Amino acid sequence: MGSQPTDTKRRYEYELGHTDRELRRLATQAALVEPFTRSYLQRAGIGLGMRVLDVGSGAGDVAFLAAGLVGPAGEVVGTDRSPMAVAAATARAKEQSLGNVGFVEGDPANLTFDMPFDAIVGRYVLMFSADPVAMLKGISKHLKPGGVVVFHEVDWTGASSFPPAPTYDHCFRCIVDTFHKVGTNPYMGLGLHAAFIKAGLPAPTMAVSALAGGGSDRLSGIDLISDLAVTMAPVMEQTGVINALDLQPESLQERIRDEATTNGSVVVGRYEVGAWARLTQSSTTGR
Numbered sequence: 001m002g003s004q005p006t007d008t009k010r011r012y013e014y015e016l017g018h019t020d021r022e023l024r025r026l027a028t029q030a031a032l033v034e035p036f037t038r039s040y041l042q043r044a045g046i047g048l049g050m051r052v053l054d055v056g057s058g059a060g061d062v063a064f065l066a067a068g069l070v071g072p073a074g075e076v077v078g079t080d081r082s083p084m085a086v087a088a089a090t091a092r093a094k095e096q097s098l099g100n101v102g103f104v105e106g107d108p109a110n111l112t113f114d115m116p117f118d119a120i121v122g123r124y125v126l127m128f129s130a131d132p133v134a135m136l137k138g139i140s141k142h143l144k145p146g147g148v149v150v151f152h153e154v155d156w157t158g159a160s161s162f163p164p165a166p167t168y169d170h171c172f173r174c175i176v177d178t179f180h181k182v183g184t185n186p187y188m189g190l191g192l193h194a195a196f197i198k199a200g201l202p203a204p205t206m207a208v209s210a211l212a213g214g215g216s217d218r219l220s221g222i223d224l225i226s227d228l229a230v231t232m233a234p235v236m237e238q239t240g241v242i243n244a245l246d247l248q249p250e251s252l253q254e255r256i257r258d259e260a261t262t263n264g265s266v267v268v269g270r271y272e273v274g275a276w277a278r279l280t281q282s283s284t285t286g287r
């Protein structure tokens, strides 16, 4: 029993990091949240000709977004410790004939690069780190003086429904409980402010957005939350949060939609939090 938390965490990371299903789920999620990430990257100053490091690139969507912003004169290096993610992202870059983006396997805090970066970006990655402050410090050493760090993380403080849609509320509470059990931080989004400062970065500029809508709204994020719950169901069961069958995964999405429609509810997704900060020209943060 002594090894259970480690085994659970390992299984969780497998469920959420390395399967074809998860890479497809990340791509679907990416399409829904892309406008938020794009806005945070643009507001942070990511633009033409910049050299960008993407931390925890997964299926590559943030790297592809950044590649579009920096244009052919710029360059994006995506990094992920999962070889399966790196292979999938590399294949997608080839499919799209993107010449200004490449992917490297490993934890960027421990990797060396030929040249420093103008910007470091990351989405949905610090929440999985046992020590996000150390991770921010570790990656900041790859940044040029005057460079910018921008992260997009979620914060489940904001998830709610009004008037209540109990199945939706139960679903996101199970997700949050499971995150706690496996050592993932469901409140990393609003935690970015303190994490930047503790890592020696300037206090970040921040913004909060959320998906929201009614039961029939395809952009409400109901699909995103119910799909995440289905992905996590085996881990919910293993950690004792719920009996996976109680979730009735095959009908979950439809039941939430029907309930929200019947109750006239607006469902609000997790907060999608952006935080960005620029080093001063003389800053040696992270070095």
Ligand SMILES: C[S@@+](CC[C@H](N)C(=O)[O-])C[C@H]1O[C@@H](n2cnc3c(N)ncnc32)[C@H](O)[C@@H]1O
Pocket: 017, 026, 030, 055, 056, 057, 058, 059, 060, 061, 062, 079, 080, 081, 082, 085, 106, 107, 108, 122, 123, 124, 125, 128, 129
């Ligand atoms: C939830 S996915 C997000 C992927 C992508 N950023 C996106 O938003 O679509 C998190 C990814 O970060 C990777 N990851 C987590 N910690 C990492 C670390 N310390 N170094 C490199 N990759 C990491 C995981 O392998 C996984 O592919």
